Amino acid sequence: MVAELPKTLESPQRNSDGVENSNxxxxxxxxxxxxxxxxxxxxxxxxxxxxxxxxNGRELYVPAEILKGKLLFRDxxxxxxxxxxYAKALLFRxxxxxxxxxxxxxxxxxxxTALATFEVSRLFRLGIVGSALPPLFFLVESFYPFxxxxxxxxxxxxxxxxxxxxxCLYFVMRHASEMRALHLGLASVLTGLEILTKQEFGVACLxxxxxxxxxxxxxxxxxxxxxxxxAILSAGLVPAVAVYGWFxxxxxxxxxxxxNWISTPGTYFMRTFGKITIPQQGLRFIPxxxxxxxxxxxxxxxxxxxxxxxxxxxxxxxxxRSRSSVALSSVxxxxxxxxAAIAYLKLYAWGIVYPGMPWRFLLTPITQxxxxxxxxxxxxxxxxxxxxxxxxxxxxxxxLQEAGLGIYAxxxxxxxxxxxxxxxxxxxxxxxxxxxLVFAIVLYKVIRWACRSLDVQRSAIVIGSMMGAExxxxxxxFFPSPQMLPARLTTDNGSFYxxxxxxxxxxxxxxxxxxxxxxxxDILVLPEPPSLYVFAGMEAPSRWYSLVPGYVSPDQEQQxxxxxxxxxxxxxxxxxxxxxxxQVRGFANGGYNQKIYQWMMAxxxxxxxxxxxxxxxxxxxxMWIYEKKDLVSGN
Numbered sequence: 001m002v003a004e005l006p007k008t009l010e011s012p013q014r015n016s017d018g019v020e021n022s023n024x025x026x027x028x029x030x031x032x033x034x035x036x037x038x039x040x041x042x043x044x045x046x047x048x049x050x051x052x053x054x055x056n057g058r059e060l061y062v063p064a065e066i067l068k069g070k071l072l073f074r075d076x077x078x079x080x081x082x083x084x085x086y087a088k089a090l091l092f093r094x095x096x097x098x099x100x101x102x103x104x105x106x107x108x109x110x111x112x113t114a115l116a117t118f119e120v121s122r123l124f125r126l127g128i129v130g131s132a133l134p135p136l137f138f139l140v141e142s143f144y145p146f147x148x149x150x151x152x153x154x155x156x157x158x159x160x161x162x163x164x165x166x167x168c169l170y171f172v173m174r175h176a177s178e179m180r181a182l183h184l185g186l187a188s189v190l191t192g193l194e195i196l197t198k199q200e201f202g203v204a205c206l207x208x209x210x211x212x213x214x215x216x217x218x219x220x221x222x223x224x225x226x227x228x229x230x231a232i233l234s235a236g237l238v239p240a241v242a243v244y245g246w247f248x249x250x251x252x253x254x255x256x257x258x259x260n261w262i263s264t265p266g267t268y269f270m271r272t273f274g275k276i277t278i279p280q281q282g283l284r285f286i287p288x289x290x291x292x293x294x295x296x297x298x299x300x301x302x303x304x305x306x307x308x309x310x311x312x313x314x315x316x317x318x319x320x321r322s323r324s325s326v327a328l329s330s331v332x333x334x335x336x337x338x339x340a341a342i343a344y345l346k347l348y349a350w351g352i353v354y355p356g357m358p359w360r361f362l363l364t365p366i367t368q369x370x371x372x373x374x375x376x377x378x379x380x381x382x383x384x385x386x387x388x389x390x391x392x393x394x395x396x397x398x399x400l401q402e403a404g405l406g407i408y409a410x411x412x413x414x415x416x417x418x419x420x421x422x423x424x425x426x427x428x429x430x431x432x433x434x435x436x437l438v439f440a441i442v443l444y445k446v447i448r449w450a451c452r453s454l455d456v457q458r459s460a461i462v463i464g465s466m467m468g469a470e471x472x473x474x475x476x477x478f479f480p481s482p483q484m485l486p487a488r489l490t491t492d493n494g495s496f497y498x499x500x501x502x503x504x505x506x507x508x509x510x511x512x513x514x515x516x517x518x519x520x521x522d523i524l525v526l527p528e529p530p531s532l533y534v535f536a537g538m539e540a541p542s543r544w545y546s547l548v549p550g551y552v553s554p555d556q557e558q559q560x561x562x563x564x565x566x567x568x569x570x571x572x573x574x575x576x577x578x579x580x581x582x583q584v585r586g587f588a589n590g591g592y593n594q595k596i597y598q599w600m601m602a603x604x605x606x607x608x609x610x611x612x613x614x615x616x617x618x619x620x621x622x623m624w625i626y627e628k629k630d631l632v633s634g635n
Contacts, residue, residue, distance in 0.1 A: 066086065165194060412435075
């Protein structure tokens with residue numbers, strides 16, 4: 001028996017790209033499979049994405065209005081960078097204002113992100129199967145029938161940001177391997193684009209580049225190289241600085257970074273509702289929860305180590321040599337994981353799995369072996385360990401790459417650190433893929449450790465089989481269910497799937513808006529969705545096309561009222577949008593923006609409603625119709 005891994009397995013040969021040598025046909029086959037899986041999932045879930053009653057409508061409305069000459073931030077309230085809406089506006093100009101354009105755009109970003117993740121994974125010598133695990137996991141959670149999917153998301157800034165961030169990470173990793181200025185330059189340009197897209201991704205990429213430049217100087221001690229790298233980074237950021245400089249010159253810094261970017265520290269939203277929503281999204285520090293998540297992560301890795309050890313012991317004891325027998329034994333050793341995953345799915349389908357279930361603890365440790373709740377803390381330990389190795393040996397290329405990945409993954413994941421685990425109804429697809437890549441690397445090392453007594457060939461088979469099994473388990477647990485949005489709704493701008501009552505009522509509301517408008521801006525829809533304006537061929541009578549808690553501060557309420565009044569709004573349509581995530585009553589009940597609500601109740605009177613439909617799912621969709629009082633009296 002061999003006491004430690006052979007040299008050929010521990011340090012595989014690398015090609016001119018700085019990645020592990022693999023057969024070219026295998027690489028292209030893997031890339032084709034990844035792209036094919038994305039297309040297959042898109043076909044299976046086509047149109048079953050998003051929720052037009054919430055943020056997704058903005059992603060259609062804003063670029064459509066940009067085409068009409070409106071200026072972002074001034075004429076259209078927007079809380080992210082300008083790149084995504086202007087890119088979509090360009091696509092709309094070329095192909096028309098159609099939902100299919102957005103779907104294809106999102107699918108292209110999903111495929112691009114998956115392939116970029118694969119290329120980054122290859123840099124960490126995980127083999128073909130191990131390198132394919134992170135991108136395939138990313139794809140299975142990218143097509144959820146909820147607002148945080150990747151194809152038609154709550155924000156295309158998030159999808160575009162995740163794509164640009166992963167490509168930026170790839171070029172930084174390449175620079176860490178080869179020290180070519182071209183790679184640093186490309187990463188710098190991508191960082192500039194990222195800053196124009198979504199704030200937290202821009203910060204993460206900038207921090208990653210600064211770390212790479214500092215690490216290069218620490219290793220090589222070249223002041224000229226340091227100055228050159230800083231110059232390259234600065235040149236890459238020039239476009240972003242120029243764009244924001246133009247907006248600030250045209251408008252004002254306060255309008256952009258305070259009134260539009262409501263997540264900026266110190267804004268009205270952050271002082272009131274941010275302290276509620278941020279912990280809900282995952283940035284919270286509850287000692288018991290933290291301890292439990294760390295315990296689950298350790299237990300999950302221990303389970304993998306145990307099952308891999310069992311597989312290796314069986315292979316050695318039985319003297320298995322053939323590829324098929326070794327692979328079959330490796331997969332069979334994971335029987336507890338297979339049973340737990342299938343049992344969890346069956347119980348969920350029967351409605352038996354729920355928070356606080358008395359015996360759920362029997363399944364949770366096993367299912368969390370696939371994706372542990374405490375993965376964020378695994379990323380932190382991974383980054384700290386890599387930094388420690390780098391301090392001991394600044395020339396350690398792999399430690400440099402692992403430290404860069406750990407820094408980027410932790411900065412991306414921190415906002416949802418306790419909610420990175422995918423769920424049936426929601427997921428953190430934009431923020432958890434780099435963290436899952438770290439998990440895949442650690443899992444690879446755990447299995448490889450268990451295989452230390454095997455020869456190179458059998459070790460590779462065991463590792464590949466178990467990493468492949470992890471991929472299958474991910475698909476079993478997190479596969480999207482398009483049946484959650486069963487009813488097809490067709491509009492002049494394309495089709496999508498939604499709840500049955502929405503599919504019936506939306507056409508009625510659109511028809512009402514089309515037949516009752518006089519100037520195309522005299523019907524106000526509250527609190528959302530702005531997509532109704534696009535479907536009806538109209539515009540919102542205010543730059544605030546949605547009225548969600550915290551969007552309009554008390555100081556801005558009169559401005560909102562003045563904009564609505566100046567457009568001679570004849571009808572106000574108020575939906576029963578539930579805003580429990582903000583811990584207030586809905587707008588229809590005067591739960592927030594009370595000055596606006598009171599003004600509307602004083603000037604408009606309820607004359608009808610759409611819904612609720614019989615046998616509608618809870619909560620039923622309802623839209624109340626309010627007409628201006630002088631119009632009612634005139635009738």
